[in-house]
Amino acid sequence: GIQVEQSPPDLILQEGANSTLRCNFSDSVNNLQWFHQNPWGQLINLFYIPSGTKQNGRLSATTVATERYSLLYISSSQTTDSGVYFCASEDIFGTGTRLKVLA
Amino acid sequence: GAVVSQHPSRVICKSGTSVKIECRSLDFQATTMFWYRQFPKQSLMLMATSNEGSKATYEQGVEKDKFLINHASLTLSTLTVTSAHPEDSSFYICSASRTETYGYTFGSGTRLTVV
Numbered sequence: 001g002i003q004v005e006q007s008p009p010d011l012i013l014q015e016g017a018n019s020t021l022r023c024n025f026s027d028s029v030n031n032l033q034w035f036h037q038n039p040w041g042q043l044i045n046l047f048y049i050p051s052g053t054k055q056n057g058r059l060s061a062t063t064v065a066t067e068r069y070s071l072l073y074i075s076s077s078q079t080t081d082s083g084v085y086f087c088a089s090e091d092i093f094g095t096g097t098r099l100k101v102l103a
Numbered sequence: 104g105a106v107v108s109q110h111p112s113r114v115i116c117k118s119g120t121s122v123k124i125e126c127r128s129l130d131f132q133a134t135t136m137f138w139y140r141q142f143p144k145q146s147l148m149l150m151a152t153s154n155e156g157s158k159a160t161y162e163q164g165v166e167k168d169k170f171l172i173n174h175a176s177l178t179l180s181t182l183t184v185t186s187a188h189p190e191d192s193s194f195y196i197c198s199a200s201r202t203e204t205y206g207y208t209f210g211s212g213t214r215l216t217v218v
Contacts, residue, residue, distance in 0.1 A: 033206065041141075041194055043209035091137060091149045098144075 004094035021072040023087035037084040109210025126197030132177035133199035141194040187217040
């Protein structure tokens with residue numbers, strides 16, 4: 001089956017900093033999504049992005065399907081951005097990036 | 104819109120008992136619901152996919168007789184952990200797929216502790 005790897009596994013930022021999270025997949029994917037899991041476990045769908053670039057406020061995502069990767073950009077990070085970020089292709093979730101934003 | 108309600112949020116049960124977790128789509132019809140399990144500091148692992156009115160499809164390695172899934176209507180799916188053991192302690196999350204748009208909506212999760 002498809003393998004979905006994310007990097008970095010852990011990330012600590014100072015509030016206001018920018019970051020880039022990466023998602024690599026082992027095979028072609030038709031559907032790719034990014035999720036944020038807050039410290040209480042709730043999962044929020046951030047982007048459905050099988051290809052191209054999308055932006056939503058301080059977040060943006062880019063998927064280059066031909067090169068089998070996707071990037072999530074977080075600008076001007078806030079403490080509320082803390083949590084785990086997952087990318088997923090269909091029902092397969094990546095390994096996650098655990099982000100902690102310090103005040 | 105697109106709200107999925109999951110109950111209970113936390114449950115502690117004795118070893119050997121059964122626990123039922125409910126997942127409801129409140130404002131849309133979910134033809135497909137998914138159940139995931141998450142161990143501490145690990146990713147979500149798909150357990151099973153349930154379609155309304157039919158038997159659930161379980162992922163390899165998931166015991167269907169232990170994790171009973173019922174999807175009786177377009178708005179309700181239940182996961183029953185039967186004869187629970189401490190190793191079943193985990194965070195269980197459901198999600199629902201809308202029919203008219205792609206994307207998953209997740210419940211808030213259930214933290215199960217078996218003592």
